[in-house]
Amino acid sequence: xxxxxxxxxxxxxxxxxxxxxxxxxxxxxxxxxxxxxxxxxxxxxxxxxxxxxxxxxxxxxxxxxxxxxxxxxxxxxxxxxxxxxxxxxxxxxxxxxxxxxxxxxxxxxxxxxxxxxxxxxxxxxxxxxxxxxxxxxxxxxxxxxxxxxxxxxxxxxxxxxxxxxxxxxxxxxxxxxxxxxxxxxxxxxxxxxxxxxxxxxxxxxxxxxxxxxxxxxxxxxxxxxxxxxxxxxxxxxxxxxxxxxxxxxxxxxxxxxxxxxxxxxxxxxxxxxxxxxxxxxxxxxxxxxxxxxxxxxxxxxxxxxxxxxxxxxxxxxxxxxxxxxxxxxxxxxxxxxxxxxxxxxxxxxxxxxxxxxxxxxxxxxxxxxxxxxxxxxxxxxxxxxxxxxxxxxxxxxxxxxxxxxxxxxxxxxxxxxxxxxxxxxxxxxxxxxxxxxxxxxxxxxxxxxxxxxxxxxxxxxxxxxxxxxxxxxxxxxxxxxxxxxxxxxxxxxxxxxxxxxxxxxxxxxxxxxxxxxxxxxxxxxxxxxxxxxxxxxxxxxxxxxxxxxxxxxxxxxxxxxxxxxxxxxxxxxxxxxxxxxxxxxxxxxxxxxxxxxxxxxxxxxxxxxxxx
Amino acid sequence: xxxxxxxxxxxxxxxxxxxxxxxxxxxxxxxxxxxxxxxxxxxxxxxxxxxxxxxxxxxxxxxxxxxxxxxxxxxxxxxxxxxxxxxxxxxxxxxxxxxxxxxxxxxxxxxxxxxxxxxxxxxxxxxxxxxxxxxxxxxxxxxxxxxxxxxxxxxxxxxxxxxxxxxxxxxxxxxxxxxxxxxxxxxxxxxxxxxxxx
Numbered sequence: 001x002x003x004x005x006x007x008x009x010x011x012x013x014x015x016x017x018x019x020x021x022x023x024x025x026x027x028x029x030x031x032x033x034x035x036x037x038x039x040x041x042x043x044x045x046x047x048x049x050x051x052x053x054x055x056x057x058x059x060x061x062x063x064x065x066x067x068x069x070x071x072x073x074x075x076x077x078x079x080x081x082x083x084x085x086x087x088x089x090x091x092x093x094x095x096x097x098x099x100x101x102x103x104x105x106x107x108x109x110x111x112x113x114x115x116x117x118x119x120x121x122x123x124x125x126x127x128x129x130x131x132x133x134x135x136x137x138x139x140x141x142x143x144x145x146x147x148x149x150x151x152x153x154x155x156x157x158x159x160x161x162x163x164x165x166x167x168x169x170x171x172x173x174x175x176x177x178x179x180x181x182x183x184x185x186x187x188x189x190x191x192x193x194x195x196x197x198x199x200x201x202x203x204x205x206x207x208x209x210x211x212x213x214x215x216x217x218x219x220x221x222x223x224x225x226x227x228x229x230x231x232x233x234x235x236x237x238x239x240x241x242x243x244x245x246x247x248x249x250x251x252x253x254x255x256x257x258x259x260x261x262x263x264x265x266x267x268x269x270x271x272x273x274x275x276x277x278x279x280x281x282x283x284x285x286x287x288x289x290x291x292x293x294x295x296x297x298x299x300x301x302x303x304x305x306x307x308x309x310x311x312x313x314x315x316x317x318x319x320x321x322x323x324x325x326x327x328x329x330x331x332x333x334x335x336x337x338x339x340x341x342x343x344x345x346x347x348x349x350x351x352x353x354x355x356x357x358x359x360x361x362x363x364x365x366x367x368x369x370x371x372x373x374x375x376x377x378x379x380x381x382x383x384x385x386x387x388x389x390x391x392x393x394x395x396x397x398x399x400x401x402x403x404x405x406x407x408x409x410x411x412x413x414x415x416x417x418x419x420x421x422x423x424x425x426x427x428x429x430x431x432x433x434x435x436x437x438x439x440x441x442x443x444x445x446x447x448x449x450x451x452x453x454x455x456x457x458x459x460x461x462x463x464x465x466x467x468x469x470x471x472x473x474x475x476x477x478x479x480x481x482x483x484x485x486x487x488x489x490x491x492x493x494x495x496x497x498x499x500x501x502x503x504x505x506x507x508x509x510x511x512x513x514x515x516x517x518x519x520x521x522x523x524x525x526x527x528x529x530x531x532x533x534x535x536x537x538x539x540x541x542x543x544x545x546x547x548x549x550x551x552x553x554x555x556x557x558x559x560x561x562x563x564x565x566x567x568x569x570x571x572x573x574x575x576x577x578x579x580x581x582x583x584x585x586x587x588x589x590x591x592x593x594x595x596x597x598x599x600x601x602x603x604x605x606x607x608x609x610x611x612x
Numbered sequence: 613x614x615x616x617x618x619x620x621x622x623x624x625x626x627x628x629x630x631x632x633x634x635x636x637x638x639x640x641x642x643x644x645x646x647x648x649x650x651x652x653x654x655x656x657x658x659x660x661x662x663x664x665x666x667x668x669x670x671x672x673x674x675x676x677x678x679x680x681x682x683x684x685x686x687x688x689x690x691x692x693x694x695x696x697x698x699x700x701x702x703x704x705x706x707x708x709x710x711x712x713x714x715x716x717x718x719x720x721x722x723x724x725x726x727x728x729x730x731x732x733x734x735x736x737x738x739x740x741x742x743x744x745x746x747x748x749x750x751x752x753x754x755x756x757x758x759x760x761x762x763x764x765x766x767x768x769x770x771x772x773x774x775x776x777x778x779x780x781x782x783x784x785x786x787x788x789x790x791x792x793x794x795x796x797x798x799x800x801x802x803x804x805x806x807x808x809x810x
Contacts, residue, residue, distance in 0.1 A: 247782045
């Protein structure tokens with residue numbers, strides 16, 4: 001089959017070439033099924049250095065900076081648009097003329113602060129690489145803590161596919177170190193762990209003395225854990241070992257970090273998979289029998305777009321991420337799907353787009369008493385995981401703690417900000433209170449002193465699933481005339497208590513490290529991604545972790561869920577909605593490994609069930 | 613007279629020995645432009661605090677011809693020389709030669725604003741590989757995204773702030789697996805100056 005054109009006939013049509021679509025395509029292709037992937041965005045450039053040059057030339061080195069579409073883009077004109085972090089600034093996030101996502105900006109709403117890519121390989125192009133498993137309790141929030149819902153599967157049901165995902169991605173870790181909070185392993189990681197950084201070691205040294213009061217973690221045995229990562233510690237899949245480019249987000253210059261182009265290449269090699277680019281799925285077509293009969297799509301280039309074309313298969317898999325998939329489903333409303341495809345006819349069976357979640361991230365930063373020499377190694381090599389579960393989950397969102405190796409790059413855009421401060425007598429970093437202008441060795445010494453002591457902690461907080469946090473369709477359209485995603489989003493008190501607990505924990509960790517005055521600043525009064533927290537009388541800022549979850553959630557019955565545990569739609573049996581949209585809760589682990597495990601399991605189900 | 617002849621000879625030698633890296637035709641007489649480059653580098657060393665031979669390894673043409681394979685000095689010289697205050701800045705440097713520390717004091721201290729802020733732009737070019745125009749710096753506020761330009765992908769990879777931090781530009785590591793678990797190279801080795809506190 002020619003990889004580049006829509007041919008056929010196809011057993012499976014997949015929308016999206018991200019990790020979900022790629023893994024399923026590869027498995028189906030290996031099982032000799034004929035597969036088409038429709039990818040909205042651009043193909044890999046002929047020379048991957050194109051991405052690196054784009055990154056090097058970018059003034060704002062945001063996660064989206066290497067990847068098309070070119071930034072800034074006009075959301076009304078861009079053909080396969082996506083949000084980017086610059087669209088979260090005041091005056092932009094709530095302005096549909098400037099923001100791709102049309103965000104609700106009333107008093108009950110906060111910005112949804114995460115972004116994604118629409119390009120070959122999807123958002124996992126710019127992931128950090130963190131490949132944590134969820135802990136068993138994450139699947140049982142309702143049974144254990146009376147909160148939210150249980151997943152329709154348990155950790156042990158997914159465990160074999162966690163192992164398979166770790167091999168597909170190439171995850172580096174030592175299993176013996178990863179058996180906290182009930183995690184068990186039936187197989188080994190394919191590569192040994194990535195070595196800890198000096199920052200990690202300095203944080204680890206403070207763990208024995210750590211006491212965090214008042215957030216339900218009183219008796220915790222604190223420790224720093226190595227972070228399993230989709231990053232080579234040995235040559236793997238013909239890719240090199242990590243050289244510590246400290247650039248995982250947004251792009252690894254040497255592909256030591258896994259990205260889905262690896263899996264897409266495997267899929268193409270089966271000879272059974274076609275991938276076409278610049279093809280935006282615009283409608284899911286439903287027959288009178290309720291089965292999906294085709295996908296309508298628009299092919300575009302710089303100047304023009306095709307009239308809607310159609311392709312069909314025996315089964316359809318929507319792998320477009322937890323915002324774009326519900327968008328497509330809701331755009332497909334019609335006579336045979338009056339509430340949109342994927343929604344049932346009963347009122348409690350319309351959850352497509354609902355229960356939108358993220359990991360709201362609390363960021364704290366400080367100067368270590370002595371040099372820790374950040375800006376080296378992968379962006380993160382260790383974290384604190386022992387605090388991810390406990391009885392406190394009855395009261396507040398749990399969190400994991402990511403230890404950053406990149407100085408103050410994330411909180412203040414360093415080393416640029418501090419360098420500019422000391423050259424130009426400014427104080428955006430808060431390290432140049434006297435607003436001195438330095439030069440020569442004096443400048444170099446000051447910068448060495450400050451930069452070599454910088455580090456940061458990121459707390460990924462479990463967000464409560466709320467029905468009214470949702471993706472729907474905006475009136476505003478994109479460059480293909482398709483309605484853009486509308487977002488309604490807020491943080492519940494449960495979630496806010498998690499963020500507040502993160503703040504207390506950060507301060508306690510810094511104290512245990514001998515740091516009495518952390519560098520974390522309060523958000524400015526016009527910062528949109530912040531909320532007032534009564535107990536401290538101050539605002540707390542949150543960031544998006546890039547973990548978009550919940551909008552076609554799985555359940556054990558049709559009531560209040562969109563798919564079963566195989567990610568198969570309750571309402572159209574030849575339709576699968578795959579990826580983090582299927583998660584009923586967001587837990588505290590980065591989602592990619594769980595996405596991969598669920599999708600490998602879905603692929604096995606499809607093959608074994610002989611649907612195709 | 614002798615002085616002028618010797619300086620001219622050195623300048624010509626630099627032009628012919630350094631090969632492709634210096635084969636850039638600069639406005640004005642070739643001999644004068646080459647010596648301008650050396651002065652620019654030595655002034656930059658005084659302004660940035662980085663050893664001149666680290667900024668431009670081939671500065672001493674007799675000892676190390678052709679060793680500045682990247683030659684980023686050309687990019688910074690080219691962008692700085694477009695600024696109207698550049699000739700005055702260079703005049704201060706040339707008059708102070710060989711006491712470039714004194715030149716740096718003047719440029720960052722009692723010189724006119726045009727020269728002072730150009731001096732800062734030059735420091736930032738070496739440190740960050742980006743051009744922060746003097747007029748933007750003069751505002752004293754956080755520059756907007758379109759106020760600053762990355763001089764080139766290569767310039768980004770040659771930024772000195774990262775080496776002063778004993779690290780490397782994010783996205784450009786020439787080091788090996790696991791190095792981040794160990795103490796980094798000393799600032800003396802990286803910058804030619806001992807910057808760490810005892």
